[in-house]
Amino acid sequence: MKNISNQKKSKAKIPVKDSSKNYTFFEDVWSVARQIPKGRVTSYGAIANYLGTKLSARMVGWAMNGAFKAKPKVPAQRVVNRNGMLSGKMHFETPTRMQELLEKEGVRVEKDKIIDFEKRFWDPLKELGL
DNA sequence: GCATTGACGAAGG
DNA sequence: CCCTTCGCCAATG
Numbered sequence: 001m002k003n004i005s006n007q008k009k010s011k012a013k014i015p016v017k018d019s020s021k022n023y024t025f026f027e028d029v030w031s032v033a034r035q036i037p038k039g040r041v042t043s044y045g046a047i048a049n050y051l052g053t054k055l056s057a058r059m060v061g062w063a064m065n066g067a068f069k070a071k072p073k074v075p076a077q078r079v080v081n082r083n084g085m086l087s088g089k090m091h092f093e094t095p096t097r098m099q100e101l102l103e104k105e106g107v108r109v110e111k112d113k114i115i116d117f118e119k120r121f122w123d124p125l126k127e128l129g130l
Numbered sequence: 131g132c133a134t135t136g137a138c139g140a141a142g143g
Numbered sequence: 144c145c146c147t148t149c150g151c152c153a154a155t156g
Contacts, residue, residue: 025153043139045140048151054139056151057138057139059151060138061136062137062153062154064137065136065154090137
């Protein structure tokens, strides 16, 4: 079944600064991201999976885009793709900002990729349980 | 209001 | 093993 008017049912409204009543998928993502322990990282898919929308990992990435303006600050540098690559570093203040933040927390990064990613990996589903 | 894109990911060739 | 396609859903043009 194909719903053509699917674009009309927008329930998430991030570009809102005042209306805090807008509880969205994005805020959920931020909440999880903020719980990532220092020196640990996770993936977009893991967060999406935790929120029950694992097929929508892209939305997590999109949420991170809005995380830039989120308050309190969201450690977006701890969220990378499933490959352990700093795919979103280009969206930081500077392209090197993300790596600097990670290395500052003890995460080794080389060529935009996290070393020992599997060790550093922090799965909300597993760590936070349910 | 339709088409394209996007900080992803899994599956298929 | 590398590249392409598809799915997901919201934002943007």
